[in-house]
Amino acid sequence: MHKDKKQKNIKESPLFWPATIKRGVLWVLDETLIPQKMHYIKVHDLPEAVNVIRRMKTRAFGQFLVVLSTFLLIINKSKALSDKALLGQIKKAAGRLNNSRPTFPFSEVTSIVVGWAETALKNGMELRPFVSKNIMGYLAGIRARRLERVCKIADAIKNGDSILTHCNVSGELAMAASICQQQGKEIHFFATETRPYFQGAKLTCWELNRMGAKVTLIADNAVGSVMADGLVNKVIVGSDRSCANGDFANKIGTYQIAVLAEEFGIPFYVLTQPSNKVKKGSDIPIEIRKAKELLVYSGKRAVSGPVDGFYPGFDVVPHQLITKAIAIDVN
Amino acid sequence: MHKDKKQKNIKESPLFWPATIKRGVLWVLDETLIPQKMHYIKVHDLPEAVNVIRRMKTRAFGQFLVVLSTFLLIINKSKALSDKALLGQIKKAAGRLNNSRPTFPFSEVTSIVVGWAETALKNGMELRPFVSKNIMGYLAGIRARRLERVCKIADAIKNGDSILTHCNVSGELAMAASICQQQGKEIHFFATETRPYFQGAKLTCWELNRMGAKVTLIADNAVGSVMADGLVNKVIVGSDRSCANGDFANKIGTYQIAVLAEEFGIPFYVLTQPSNKVKKGSDIPIEIRKAKELLVYSGKRAVSGPVDGFYPGFDVVPHQLITKAIAIDVN
Numbered sequence: 001m002h003k004d005k006k007q008k009n010i011k012e013s014p015l016f017w018p019a020t021i022k023r024g025v026l027w028v029l030d031e032t033l034i035p036q037k038m039h040y041i042k043v044h045d046l047p048e049a050v051n052v053i054r055r056m057k058t059r060a061f062g063q064f065l066v067v068l069s070t071f072l073l074i075i076n077k078s079k080a081l082s083d084k085a086l087l088g089q090i091k092k093a094a095g096r097l098n099n100s101r102p103t104f105p106f107s108e109v110t111s112i113v114v115g116w117a118e119t120a121l122k123n124g125m126e127l128r129p130f131v132s133k134n135i136m137g138y139l140a141g142i143r144a145r146r147l148e149r150v151c152k153i154a155d156a157i158k159n160g161d162s163i164l165t166h167c168n169v170s171g172e173l174a175m176a177a178s179i180c181q182q183q184g185k186e187i188h189f190f191a192t193e194t195r196p197y198f199q200g201a202k203l204t205c206w207e208l209n210r211m212g213a214k215v216t217l218i219a220d221n222a223v224g225s226v227m228a229d230g231l232v233n234k235v236i237v238g239s240d241r242s243c244a245n246g247d248f249a250n251k252i253g254t255y256q257i258a259v260l261a262e263e264f265g266i267p268f269y270v271l272t273q274p275s276n277k278v279k280k281g282s283d284i285p286i287e288i289r290k291a292k293e294l295l296v297y298s299g300k301r302a303v304s305g306p307v308d309g310f311y312p313g314f315d316v317v318p319h320q321l322i323t324k325a326i327a328i329d330v331n
Numbered sequence: 332m333h334k335d336k337k338q339k340n341i342k343e344s345p346l347f348w349p350a351t352i353k354r355g356v357l358w359v360l361d362e363t364l365i366p367q368k369m370h371y372i373k374v375h376d377l378p379e380a381v382n383v384i385r386r387m388k389t390r391a392f393g394q395f396l397v398v399l400s401t402f403l404l405i406i407n408k409s410k411a412l413s414d415k416a417l418l419g420q421i422k423k424a425a426g427r428l429n430n431s432r433p434t435f436p437f438s439e440v441t442s443i444v445v446g447w448a449e450t451a452l453k454n455g456m457e458l459r460p461f462v463s464k465n466i467m468g469y470l471a472g473i474r475a476r477r478l479e480r481v482c483k484i485a486d487a488i489k490n491g492d493s494i495l496t497h498c499n500v501s502g503e504l505a506m507a508a509s510i511c512q513q514q515g516k517e518i519h520f521f522a523t524e525t526r527p528y529f530q531g532a533k534l535t536c537w538e539l540n541r542m543g544a545k546v547t548l549i550a551d552n553a554v555g556s557v558m559a560d561g562l563v564n565k566v567i568v569g570s571d572r573s574c575a576n577g578d579f580a581n582k583i584g585t586y587q588i589a590v591l592a593e594e595f596g597i598p599f600y601v602l603t604q605p606s607n608k609v610k611k612g613s614d615i616p617i618e619i620r621k622a623k624e625l626l627v628y629s630g631k632r633a634v635s636g637p638v639d640g641f642y643p644g645f646d647v648v649p650h651q652l653i654t655k656a657i658a659i660d661v662n
Contacts, residue, residue: 035634035635035636036635166552190641192552193526193625193633194552195524195526195550195551195552196550198633201626201633201634202633202634205634205635205636205638206634206635206636209634209635209636209637209638210636214639215638215639216638216639216640216641217622217625217626217633217634217638217639217640217641218625218640218641218642219526219527219551219583219584219625219642220526220550220551220552220584221497221523221525221526221551221552221583221584221587222583222584222641222642222643222646223587224584224586224587224590224646225583225584225586225587225643225646226641228586228646252550252552252553252556253550253551253552253553253555253556255555255556255559256552256554256555256556256587256591259555259590259591259594260587260590260591263590263594291548294524294548294549294550295532295548297628297629298628298629298631300629302524302529302532302533302548303366303532303533303536303537303540303548304366304367304536304537304540305366305536305537305540305541306540307536307540307546307547307548308545308546308547308548309547309548309549310521310547310548310549310553310557311549311550311553312553312556315553315555315556315559
């Protein structure tokens with residue numbers, strides 16, 4: 001099948017592209033409400049964008065969409081500004097977005113946008129259409145490359161595979177599962193709950209299920225047990241940030257899954273980002289989130305008394321534990 | 332300090348001895364309501380006893396107390412029965428208790444009680460006082476040996492230790508922590524949440540806190556991360572069932588913690604039971620609990636659609652991963 005045609009036939013998961021501008025407003029899928037309901041939050045400006053990121057209404061790939069789209073919002077609303085003043089606003093926005101969550105390399109994309117704006121100004125081009133077109137072209141490129149990767153993931157999944165995944169990989173794994181089913185492959189997934197946000201239970205189970213894939217939920221502490229019992233023969237996880245040496249950061253818990261996979265000789269696959277500005281894993285700043293997110297669930301405090309909670313949002317997997325990195329092609 | 336005096340000074344945790352007969356009724360601490368409240372369920376007979384075990388109102392050591400105490404209830408209520416009929420009731424009760432939860436070796440204690448009853452009948456002794464006295468003596472012996480072990484645990488904990496624990500070890504660790512504080516040792520605990528029942532969050536944090544110990548809650552998936560960051564220098568866990576070869580079964584998640592401890596060279600201590608009738612870990616039947624216990628939390632379904640859940644209640648740690656077993660002395 002021709003590649004483009006193959007990609008067009010892929011059934012899309014809402015988590016694959018969870019933020020889009022329509023009629024001048026950025027609609028962001030509220031991932032915290034899934035699976036109960038699919039609700040899109042309207043984001044009109046920079047403070048609202050920072051808010052959805054910080055409150056984890058969107059996460060992983062959704063955050064990059066929000067970051068890039070926020071510049072489009074700013075440009076659309078800046079008709080009264082001179083190009084020079086607009087460049088100032090773009091730089092300010094870049095700074096605020098970069099600082100919204102520490103582990104994500106937002107500066108790698110915001111610096112590109114700032115660069116476009118500076119280029120336009122320096123060369124006497126109209127800033128608005130130049131930067132807008134570049135952002136939209138950039139997004140279209142990412143979209144095409146992610147669809148390509150979905151096909152690569154499907155190729156890596158073999159008939160009879162039982163795949164463990166952790167947290168949520170923003171649509172790609174579920175879409176690959178859908179392709180595998182079209183190809184007649186019998187596959188099964190184990191999804192970890194991924195405490196404390198339950199992204200595995202809420203997002204991964206939901207989207208794998210929507211795609212018609214078989215999925216079994218396990219507690220984060222059952223990974224060693226299902227591996228020891230031979231119930232899993234492959235691990236596929238996403239990554240939030242990759243390093244030049246191959247190390248990567250991902251949702252807390254990914255690291256111990258990688259150690260266990262090695263212990264049991266289970267191949268460990270990771271979907272990596274084209275984000276090589278950081279040399280090695282220990283250079284990635286790890287976001288420590290509020291203890292409250294761990295200590296309170298469903299509005300009720302899970303512990304009593306002055307108990308502390310420690311919630312690193314991510315951990316780093318050293319490249320030695322990776323069997324295969326499925327990268328996004330960067331031309 | 333003289334041993335007996337030392338033991339008398341130990342501040343007791345409610346989880347150390349969570350079931351007692353008072354005025355002909357067995358009062359069982361409802362561990363599912365902790366930390367919100369301390370409520371004791373009144374157990375009057377065998378079906379109620381089986382019920383508190385099966386519904387995990389009590390667990391670990393509490394179950395053994397309930398099993399043994401149930402025979403005292405039966406004996407107290409059997410005044411109208413002949414000794415022969417009472418033996419029949421005791422045997423029937425033993426069978427029902429043995430089958431209440433598969434992973435626990437209840438038959439190892441129920442068979443002792445049945446043996447006492449048979450001995451009494453065979454030798455023409457009065458069955459009721461003979462069996463009752465033996466059960467009470469047996470319980471007193473266990474109590475003394477567990478208090479001895481609390482002192483051993485305290486000895487194993489050194490000044491400056493940061494100890495990771497999983498699930499809940501029924502009072503002993505918290506009481507050891509209390510001794511350590513009296514000894515002026517500065518220590519700190521990390522407690523895993525222990526999904527899906529949150530015994531770590533609800534029970535361990537609660538009792539360590541009541542004993543004045545410092546405790547930090549982490550998600551089950553953060554164990555690898557805190558170990559990699561050097562935040563933990565010792566692991567101490569309990570065991571639900573031990574084997575002759577040293578393997579042991581404990582709450583799901585214990586196994587992967589043991590693997591991670593080995594990966595990071597962190598000593599792994601286990602409090603073992605005197606339960607050596609099973610040769611090796613693979614001979615222990617693992618209780619698979621209902622998927623619902625994983626899929627529903629706080630009355631709300633965590634997943635949508637026909638998602639399955641897999642909840643093995645326990646896993647088995649091979650003896651090779653154990654640095655030190657702190658056993659209960661059996662004379």
